[in-house]
Amino acid sequence: MIKLRIGIVGFGHLGQYLYSLLESHPQFEIAFVWNRSKNVLIDRHVAPSLILDKLENIFELEVDLIVEVAHPSITKKYGQLFLEHGAYFIGSPTALADQETYDLLQKATNTQNRAVYVPSGALWGGEDIRRMALQGSLKGLTITMAKHPSSFKLTDSEGDITAITEPKVVYEGSVRQLCPLAPNNVNTMAAAAVAASNLGFDMVYGRIIADPSLLDWHVIEVEVTGPSQSDGRTFTTKTIRKNPADPGAVTGTATFGSFFSSLLNAARRHGYHPETGFILC
Incomplete structure (x- = not known):
């Protein structure tokens, strides 16, 4: 061999x-x-x-x-x-x-x-996202990542998020702008932007939430939007993954x-x- x-x-x-x-x-x-x-x-x-x-x-x-x-x-x-x-x-x-x-x-x-x-x-469902992108049927992709504040390694932020006592949205916007802010935390979002080739880094939407109650988990939510029909109905799917992780851990153990x-x-x-x-x- x-x-x-x-x-x-x-x-x-x-x-x-x-x-x-x-x-x-x-x-x-x-x-x-x-x-x-x-x-x-x-x-x-x-x-x-x-x-x-x-x-x-x-x-x-x-x-x-x-x-x-x-x-x-x-x-x-x-x-x-x-x-x-x-x-x-x-x-x-x-x-x-x-x-x-x-x-x-x-x-x-x-x-x-x-x-x-x-x-x-x-990233859950990455292959499905890739296929939709190649077919041109992928119309929207939003990824929300929630972790304990100590798990985020940010290059720049307003205030000390490690001191917060309730969930706080640290960033929401394009994945392209988010990646340099949290380069060690959002590789999942970058992978999604690669899979979503018809949207890319500018049109894939990312959100990170610092949540002090998340002592045991990283939570990743992926929401996909597909085409709308003539009667106004729109294809959507949402997955939520809870990845076991200790406070301060950048990467969950299952990853x-x-x-x-x-x-x-x-x-x-x-x-x-x-x-x-x-x-x-």
């Missing part, structure tokens, strides 16, 4: 989770691991032969699929470079809200004949398993038949 060579970029909780699963998986071989702080890799006993000192040195390695689980800035700086050497699995798709980054990666997927795989994360399932799906698709473009998995 030919093993798929995987590169891991980032070694936080999710990166460590993936490493522990991949190092003993019969279908994969770890090509490299990179982290901004090398000491973390040493402390976690990552084999020295797997540690990549600089991402610019990726050209020295053979790699089939590069998995980013670090920060959206990695895609902006290195996304094109990654696509020169393998398919790219982008764990921080909020980076794609930057139009320049999106356009450059889209061009690179065509030039290099490779794919950018986007994990569905906590880790979902992320790995998306990675397996991307690996299977890549090994079966190379694809191009942005692909929700």
